Amino acid sequence: MKTLxxxxxxxxxxxxxxxxxxxxxxxxxxxxxxxxxxGKHYERLEFLGDAVLELTVSDYLFNRYPExxxxxxxxxxxxxxxxxALVIYANELQLSDYFRIGRGEENAGGRTxxxxxADIFEAFVGAMYLSEGIEVVREFLGKVVFPKxxxxxxxxxxxxxxxxxxxxxxxGDIKIVYQLLAEDGPAHDKAFKVRxxxxxxxxxxxEGRTKKIAEQAAAQAALAAYQTKINN
Amino acid sequence: MKTLxxxxxxxxxxxxxxxxxxxxxxxxxxxxxxxxxxGKHYERLEFLGDAVLELTVSDYLFNRYPExxxxxxxxxxxxxxxxxALVIYANELQLSDYFRIGRGEENAGGRTxxxxxADIFEAFVGAMYLSEGIEVVREFLGKVVFPKxxxxxxxxxxxxxxxxxxxxxxxGDIKIVYQLLAEDGPAHDKAFKVRxxxxxxxxxxxEGRTKKIAEQAAAQAALAAYQTKINN
Numbered sequence: 294m295k296t297l298x299x300x301x302x303x304x305x306x307x308x309x310x311x312x313x314x315x316x317x318x319x320x321x322x323x324x325x326x327x328x329x330x331x332g333k334h335y336e337r338l339e340f341l342g343d344a345v346l347e348l349t350v351s352d353y354l355f356n357r358y359p360e361x362x363x364x365x366x367x368x369x370x371x372x373x374x375x376x377x378a379l380v381i382y383a384n385e386l387q388l389s390d391y392f393r394i395g396r397g398e399e400n401a402g403g404r405t406x407x408x409x410x411a412d413i414f415e416a417f418v419g420a421m422y423l424s425e426g427i428e429v430v431r432e433f434l435g436k437v438v439f440p441k442x443x444x445x446x447x448x449x450x451x452x453x454x455x456x457x458x459x460x461x462x463x464x465g466d467i468k469i470v471y472q473l474l475a476e477d478g479p480a481h482d483k484a485f486k487v488r489x490x491x492x493x494x495x496x497x498x499x500e501g502r503t504k505k506i507a508e509q510a511a512a513q514a515a516l517a518a519y520q521t522k523i524n525n
Numbered sequence: 526m527k528t529l530x531x532x533x534x535x536x537x538x539x540x541x542x543x544x545x546x547x548x549x550x551x552x553x554x555x556x557x558x559x560x561x562x563x564g565k566h567y568e569r570l571e572f573l574g575d576a577v578l579e580l581t582v583s584d585y586l587f588n589r590y591p592e593x594x595x596x597x598x599x600x601x602x603x604x605x606x607x608x609x610a611l612v613i614y615a616n617e618l619q620l621s622d623y624f625r626i627g628r629g630e631e632n633a634g635g636r637t638x639x640x641x642x643a644d645i646f647e648a649f650v651g652a653m654y655l656s657e658g659i660e661v662v663r664e665f666l667g668k669v670v671f672p673k674x675x676x677x678x679x680x681x682x683x684x685x686x687x688x689x690x691x692x693x694x695x696x697g698d699i700k701i702v703y704q705l706l707a708e709d710g711p712a713h714d715k716a717f718k719v720r721x722x723x724x725x726x727x728x729x730x731x732e733g734r735t736k737k738i739a740e741q742a743a744a745q746a747a748l749a750a751y752q753t754k755i756n757n
Contacts, residue, residue, distance in 0.1 A: 344583035351576035
């Protein structure tokens, strides 16, 4: 469990209203189990952050691609703020490490649920908007989100496995392996989990309804991780 | 056809970038038929305005209802920015009177299509945001949208016919009639159109998949019209 102080240092933003930051990283189950503590949980901030993200991303796309018609912009925006994309942003900052969650929910695997991880990112953006204003949010997204848009991560029909291979082969030959870790569930509702290895080093995980989707997810996550390193 | 000068006077906003206002009120079909004229059509502004509206409304609801949980806020927001609501805002300002549309599209009834009327409102908001900034948009919505939220127009399970009756009967007995004007389409995709009469005076129209929905829509539109008069 990391402190919110560490998070503020990581993103280089000092929150004027730290209570909002705390709220963004608090699950209702945590408040229920700690009745003596006052506090609010993240859900209302997630509601607000969702809209903040929608506008800041729309604004960015509108200006970045002056020639693209509305239909393309709408599809691209949807890809930039879908659950899978939010999980990538959140995991890059390891946001779930800062999240306060009740013991029952923790044991039920709540902290690693993708829907919750996506929510935390939105709540974080909502708190940032209220405490620091939209320009600080824009600057923050300029590090975490907009570079990925520029790199084409959310363009339609992306083949992340191919993109990853091209990316890594810039530095010469490389061995990429997708290892199947688990295959759960009934035939109509399968869940595959794979791990990506690069030159026998374990890298990212990927999950999905098919082995191919899981591999694509792992490749997408790896691309995000490499491209982030390049930017920092 | 009214001029955009008249619109600016009506809403008491002078656009610094009038070209954006012009773009918001131009259909692609108009540009196609007038090839000598330069210009852009409204669709990209609608993309942006949609997100501007989403944030300004979310922000308003978040502050206006500090005790409501996320689920209620999300439902209320959806009701405030759904097509039906946007049509109410747009018609109150008679926005489609300012819209430039090609002759073919005009003859096909394009100007009165609800989806297009809703789009025009979003495009108008998008142009206002780019030209004047988000605070001017907020002020504008403070006249056109937020009062309706306060009056409970978008609360779940609203029965507009009852609300309208209660509203009108404040001033004594009144005769309310919903006249069925048209019933089109095949059984699985019916379209009903009704007109509301108050004391034999024709008032608003309403459309919908059932007669009841059409009547509710007419009542909702009438409520909006009356409440707007009260506010001005």
